[in-house]
Amino acid sequence: MNKAIAVFTKESFLVPVIAIILGLLVGAIAMLAGGFNPILAYTALVEKVFGSAYNFGETIRQITPLIFTGLAVAFAFRTGLFNIGAEGQFIIGMVAATTVGVTLDLPAFIHAPLAILAGAVAGGLWGSVAGYLKAKRGVNEVITSIMMNWIALYLANWVMNSFFVPKGQQRSEMVSDSAIITITWLSQMFDNARLHWGTLIAVVAAIFFYVIMWKTKTGYELRAVGLNPHASEYAGMNVNRNVVKAMFISGLFAGIGGASEILGVFHYQAILTSQPGYGFDGIAVALIGGNTPIGVILGAILFGILSFGAAGIKFTAGVPVELIRVVIASVIFFVAAHGIVKIFVKPILKKKEGGN
């Protein structure tokens, strides 16, 4: 038993690493089954990402929302909640940012922060609905937050169609220049890749995650409730309020992600035909990152590279981009079933011990 614990504390980095390798292997098998060359495809993926300044910049663009949704899912996980609704909170963050960005006319130093704040609060409130239903009504947050994702999708389309999309078009009017957070000089350095302040905000958000979770009383309570709600209740903590609070903060992260996608990348909001998928990838990011802020950033970098590089495997090796969805899902599966991964970890550890 002690040995098993040692595997997951000292060598805890091994489990995600092996889960990633196994996930890539599943992807390779799927490619072989489809008649593709996996080596060619994975090489194309890496070449796509690191091949040009533009693509490298766009990969950073791809990584940014994943940090936000990863933080959202990880924060909820830490408090014992499974926030599968980061997707919906992300969408609502987009809607709020678009609304503020298009309708208001303010100086830049107020407008952009206000639009981001609106996205954050909207995402937080959207998340806290699932938290409230869990706390007051005992409804499983997984089911409610999935339903909230679909509601968010259609609500966003309704808001856009009713107020912001000019007749006959598929996207909203542009947000005012004063609300845009694109970093022009940096973008120009990367051949007009869409780089924006959101990336910096994401890193700040990760620090905020760390501080609030491990350096404040709020964070202590949230973690306690996550580890043992009964003991926390007995110790005088208000479990219900903490559940709502956790989902609100979790939604804040996802909401900012949505807002910075609008203000930094697109500058308009398109009518959605399906879920954007950042919230779902956030689950993979959080799990692979062990629900820690630094782990989330590393996980987001990995999955950002995979998602953006997917275009490369399509172009060079002809593999449908959904292959990457298969890889990411497999990684989540192997992290969940780390018992399977442990089979692969053991021999590696033994080898190390033998070397010593």
Place this chain on the structure above:
Amino acid sequence: MDWGVIASNLVHDTIVFSTALIFASLGGLYSERSGVINIALEGMMIIGAFTGAVITFLFQDSATSMAPWIGFMAAAIAGALFALPHAVASITFKADQTVSGVALNFLAAGLAVYLTKIIFNGAGQTTTLTSVFSKWEIPLLSDIPYLGHAIFEAYPTSFLAFIVVFFTWFLLFKTAFGLRLRAVGEHPRAADTVGISVKKMRYTAVMISGALAAMGGATISLTTTSNFSHNTVSGQGFIAIAALIFGKWHPAGAMGAALFFGIAQAIKSLVQVYGLTKYVPTEFIFMLPYVLTILVMAGLVGRSSAPAALGKPYETGSR
């Protein structure tokens, strides 16, 4: 407008749209009654919808009207196989069952579209099937005004779904197998003590679960949509879970709840047919099934009665 015709159409459409939910929630019932959370119903439905459509496509020229049946059976087999990793992870490796289920949902969504693109030369959806299930009319009974169209004119899969409800009730509450299945979900230690293999029962239950959920998915692609695309299932697996909880993990209850949730989709389709979209924005009609699910779940304060050992991996020799 003739209100009798509208009511008749509403009941008719409710049965059409509920069928997939009935299959899937019964699927969830087997798994959860045995103690394994199955949040992967959505993914299993996707695999079923995909397999059903593709196999029917392959056979529709040679087997014509039998093709959808071949597709339907193939979907059940594919669903059972797809459920296997969930069983391995949650029973043998004692993984977090919710996370494992979510992973399978993503896997299904990715894999099905990936394979669709390979089979159909890069298209994100299958071609429209020429041979799908056509409605059966029960002789004489279907001639009854209003009621005949409402209830006695339906897809064969709908009739099958109601038979499976009865069969499941009988299996679960009237046979030794059913007693064992419920026992490992309520008190696995006691079941183990009297010589029931907890693992074997749970593996069986999870695989039946996959087969039934996949039949639900195949119902959609082989009746209402006539093809498979990324949004064929769109959250119905989760609505099926809500139906299971709302129906208190009982076959008849799950069926009733599934019919109730089916109304939302029937309304969605009728509103479009009768051109009422000028009064209610389409987006709100699309939201309806999801809003209704949340409202119903929120109304069930403390009344859920989940199997006692649900979600708990069984450790031999633990107390």
